[in-house]
Amino acid sequence: MQHDSLPAEETLDPLDWKANEKTGTEMVSDMMQFLQNVRSRATWQPPSDAAKSHFQMAVPLEGLPLEKVYDEFKQYILPFPTGNIHPRFWGWVMGNGSSSAMLADMLASGINLNQGGGNQIGGWVEQQVIEWFKELFGFPKEASGLVVSGGSMANLIGLTVARYAKADFDLRKEGIYGSKKRMMVYASSEVHNCSNKAVELLGLGSESLRLIPVNENYEIDIRQLAAQIRLDREQGLQPFCVIGNAVTVNTGAVDDLDAIADLCEKENLWFHVDGAIGAMLALSEKYKHIIKGMERADSIAFDLHKWMYLPYEAGCTLVRKGLHHYRAFSMHADYLAHEERGAAAGDIWFSDYGVELSRGFKALKIWMSIKEHGIKKFGRLVTQNVEQVQYLKALVMSNPKLELLAPAPMNILCFRYTMPSTSDEIMNKLNKELLLRLHESGVAVPSYTVLHGKYALRVANTNHRSRRVDFDVLISKVIELGNDLEKEYAEK
Template identity: 45%
Template sequence: MKSNNNLEDINGLDPESWEEMRELGHQMIDDMISFLKNIHHEPSWKEIPEDTKAYFKEDLPEVPQNSKKVYQEFKRYILPYNKGNIHPRFFAWVQGSGTLMGAYSEMLAAVMNPNVTIGEHAAMYVDEQVVKWCKQMLNYPNSSSGILLSGGSMANITGLTVARNSHANSIREYGIQKNNKKLVVYCSEETHSCITKAAEIIGIGNKFVRKIKTNSEYEMDCDKLLEQLLLDIKEGLQPFCIVATTGTVNTGAIDPLEDIYNICKKYNLWLHIDGAYGALAKLDPNIAPKLKYIELADSVAFDLHKWLHVPYELGCLLVKDADNHRSTFAITPNYLLQTERGKRISWRFRCH
């Protein structure tokens, strides 16, 4: 077979016409700017018509689709029926709106299409820098590690996995059945349901998630927490983690972090903070004193797509003990070995 060294003759995934795609891209940007500029004139939510829902039941296309036609379908069937969280009158749940600059950034990242777990390239340093900034925002130790994830639920699951392994370091080799004692995690009855899901996923089981009653301010009642903790110890169970919430979904309550921290220190428990909603309130000088003990937690999960309005989805987990974080997940097969030169591979496993 005759080789062809002329790259211009190799189409691959390139568009048939770069200029048509340039024109379409400009049209998309103009349309989206107008959409955001004028969205306050529209209702915050529109009911999806049945004929629109029927469009999404069409079969998989078997031939290439025209890009302009696909974009027109987007404008007709998708854009008018968005969730509404980008609207100034959207008050449901705890959801950020995104920004126009965030949308531009998404495009730039998609063009580069980087994998930030492997190789020596600039995107890895951006990822590392963002984690560093997250530490600085919460005044977390520079020696700690961190990872960017899809959101608070994944950040909490990851944090509880590190907490579990720190108290049962044989789990990676022998599984959770190696332990003679049942592990127990504590949180308030107002804690997000992802903590229960996390306990199920990492093998703790929801029966061993102790949901502690709250006080009149919907904060975890530390007297009841201590009572349950001592009862579990007496019954031969193994408490390993307390999850404190900074900003519950129902009321925005902040658990008594100092009291919970002192209990964790006394009984050698991991303090994990679910700050998905409210941890970044630490940037407000008026609220920061109440969130001081975030700095002392073993791990903290929070979202950047809420108060910081970063486009969905982006959460962060910070772990004080970087070695614990790495040992929970790291594995190095031969195709991920580091080299002295060339396309170097980092150990990071997306932990900084």
């Protein structure tokens, strides 16, 4: 065959590797500067109109040199991030990332291995980090795990295994149609809505998630939980799972996990822990007792892009009885058969433990970060974040203009600016406006929630860059904005 007579063949590899490397080196050095100087920039700013319209273009038919595309990144993307890498970002529950985990992500993309399965080293790395978390969380040898995209997926995986393990019929074959009794899940009214989604996605229907009232500390009321389970059984339903919260998203409450474990044992129910935030308390010498009982769970969902500060995305599910986990997801196909030797060998194929077949190498940044810093440092940072919030709590409580709206036992605090003899309705409007101005000021980004009808400014601290002084800055800005708003309201 005469190759010369055929069309030239192409590749995405650079024509000029040296130039490509130069741009790559510039990107790394720019990113290091970007992270190093984060404190000097605004916490957040909205994307400019020019930036937004830059992303409403026709598809480019021909390419540009990489340096030019990178210039566009610097101009239209880099100035407008979420803000969560900043020391004064405490909105929702977001971690900061770190420079070394960023580099690990680059390495993972470079070698671009697929973590679905097969005889490649990434599987060993993922299993290594799973083994570490099993040990850290007091799980037995036979437990299994899966690195996933985050808490939502981690909870979905845990609840899927729970439903499979507790079904008294062939669930894989018959689906929910095989169920003679409606299968019921229980959690406190403070459970994160990803569990509601998971229950819906599992086809159980939102009414199969019983939201149990909480006490004054926003922890599940165990007596009401037990009573509801009893009542449901009497009514011909099949309770099968209780979700315990290890740090709730709204107020940072932790359910009595030992009491839930006792109840689940007595009632033969699956005990799942949503530890998206709070599982990491296990790393803190000072606060690990708060989540006592988590080690008795049948499954734990936890995030690594929150309180382990890794860049998005990374979460994990652990399942006490690995066989249940495997049986809930594994599926044979000739084109995916596991061989004894060659590239299709490998003891654990992670695609047998979750939804995804093709999976990225998220495990690398987890492994590298733990190796680089050591787990004790993560524990100290978790402790530091809790203590910073306790410092903020003292600032709020000592300021007559501010009101603490929930107990704030851990790293999440809800408060508001107050005006004497003012209705909640007005105060809600004022605090909402205050929060929006605070965001727009670029000084700090807390988020919000509503507690007993009261609009709250909500600080969730999973930030390794925050310093105590950042909370002083927050409070003085809140007071300044509150005073301005109070005057505006008085003039109306």
